[in-house]
Amino acid sequence: MRWWRRMLGAGLLLGASVQALQAAERPIGPRREPIPDEAARRDAETLVRDFFGAHYVDRTPARRAALAQALMKEAAATNTDLDLKYALLQEARAAAVEGGDPATALRAIECLGQCFAYDASTESLGLLRDLARSAREADAPGLAALLMERIDECVAADRFSETEELARLTETVLRKLGDADLAVGIRARLKAVAARGRAYEQVVGDIRKLERDPTDPQANAAVGRYCCEVKGDWVRGLPLLARGADPVLRKLASDELAGPATAAAQAQIADRWWALAEQAEESARFVLQEHAVEWYLKAYAQLDEAAQAAVKARVAAFGEQAAKRGRKPPVLPSAETPLRTGGVTVLKRTGGRLQLQKMTPWGAGVWAEEDQLWWTHVQPGDRLDLGFAVAKPGVYTLNAFLTKAPDYGIVQFHLDGRKLGEPFDAYAPGVIRTPALPLGRVDLTAGDHVLTVEILGANPKAVKSHLFGFDELKPVPAAP
Known part of the structure; x- marks a missing residue:
């Protein structure tokens, strides 16, 4: 089949949008697909290399990194041709490694694991081992930050079996780091992660008990205290304390939840x-x-x-x-x-509660001001108006930095009363900050504007709390 016909069937896009970026992060169907057989992989790889032939000629790191980004965009928009999607992601991974862009290489591996029966955890760890061993002093700060980001993701999801090796790899990188102050700060964070892991080990038995009997008072109390006092995760912890054996905490948690x-x-x-x-x-x-x-x-x-x-x-x-x-x-x-954060001012809302939530339990230095605007107790149909301003008229790309989590909802953005882009699904298995999400390319007058967030519903996999977390809005002048 000719390449252009496969492009048409796959619906490939040349630009990345919120919808396209999310497509690369979710499985094509309700289950992970089998990895294509060797012959199919070889044919699809040939098609990819033929189409991107000119990009493969220049093997400088900058061009390889650019190729990786282009391949990821194509993979994001390829949702019917599984062989092609697999080849695009594998080629993106290889190009990103050669281009010195480990973050994109890891994202390609994660997408492979989400879409296919592919052991993303083992592959990611193997890549990080190779990077840690071969890292030079100039690579060390970026690689250390990437490793800490992975550690923070594991901590947020209580995957402490993975943090131990990631911590060892981080220590390997720190020995090559020329910035002593940065190394001290990272080692302090690693020490805190180890303490969190020990606290988790003390309640893992109680977590198993709750899986068998969600009403067990002792287990509810133990896991509730772990969520609140160790993780700072009060949304999950308070209901557990309210069912727990400690009468003081049970009454206080119940009163707060009321x-x-x-x-x-x-x-x-x-x-x-x-x-x-x-x-x-x-x-x-x-x-x-x-x-x-x-x-x-x-x-x-x-x-x-x-x-x-x-x-x-x-x-x-x-x-x-x-x-x-x-x-x-x-x-x-x-x-x-008025409540202000992340480049916006809260104007009004039709329902729910708003507060600034500290996000350091899910990664110090990850969220812009260490907190997010957190919208809770919401229902589908609720709206939140956020005001922002631009100094000069012109065409802008509205980049949003948001939070994804297991109990976050699907939202629709509106700009000055008009629908903006496609719905955004904020569900993720763990608590993460998104990269820059382009909400749209818009023509703005100088002065004030209103970005409206509307709760639509929730991913079938999500806890149906419909929460929303906002970190930053950055209007960036668009290139001519």
């Missing part, structure tokens, strides 16, 4: 968590105080003067501890202060 509506009730929730933090071990104290501060910030603007003074003192004390950990201290709001 949704205290008044400022006084919110401050009382914060006071109770703060009191528990003062009695907790040092490893849990900061996380518990951080959660208390989140409630203090919600309540502060509506409290009376005396209550505000008490809250201000506690928030200041917590801010000092946050600064020592390299974290951004919290800022007390006022009734007139």
Whole structure:
């Protein structure tokens, strides 16, 4: 079959969109497909090399990296020809390695694992081993960052069996790193990961118990405390504590889940968590105080003067501890202060709750300001309006940086009242920050604009909470 006919059948696209980028990340069908046989792989590889022939001639690293990106875009849009999709991803992986772009090589491996019966975990680890052994000093900072990103993904998903070897590979790379301060910081993070792994080992038996009996009070209490006090994952942890054996935590978690509506009730929730933090071990104290501060910030603007003074003192004390950990201290709001983050201002919403959620449990330095705008308690049909501005008129690419997670929903974006692009599915097996997602190429006037987020539904694999996480919006002037 001629190449152009296969292109037509596969629906190949020359530009990457949100829809195309997501297509490369999801399986073609409900199950992973068999790997094509050797003859089919050989034929498809020949077609790829014939079509991209001119790109294969120049073997400089920059051109190989560019070829890898082009192959990934084609693979993203190829959803009917399985042999071709497999060949495109394999060729993208090889070109990315030769081009010194390990992140794209790993993404190609992940896509192969999502679409085919392909052992992506083993292949990724093998590639990282090779890269760690051959890394030069100039490669070390980028490779160390990539390894830590993989470690953070494993930690978020409690895959601690994988973090040990990744940590060893990171240590190999650190020995080649010329930046002593950076090495110290990374080793501190590795130490924290090891501590998290030990905490997980203490509750893994309770996790198995909950799989057999979700009502077990002791197991609910143990796993709930692990989620909240160790991971800082209160969304998953609070319902477990509310079913747990500890009467104090059970009552407090239940009261919080009921949704205290008044400022006084919110401050009382914060006071109770703060009191528990003062009695907790040092490893849990900061996380518990951080959660208390989140409630203090919600309540502060509506409290009376005396209550505000008490809250201000506690928030200041917590801010000092946050600064020592390299974290951004919290800022007390006022009734007139709109919520701003990531280049946008919250204008209004039709439902749900909004807050800034600390994202360091899922990777320090990954989210732009170590937090995200988190929209919870939402239903399909709810809308959130975010304001942003551009100084000059012109054509822009709106790049969004979002969060994907197991309980996040499918959303539709609108710009100034008009539908923008295709729906975005924020489901992922773990908690991750997306790369730049181009929402669309748009012609903007100078001044203010409104980006609306509409909840549509959820991926069949997702927990049906329909949550949404927003990190940044970057309007980038488009090339002529």
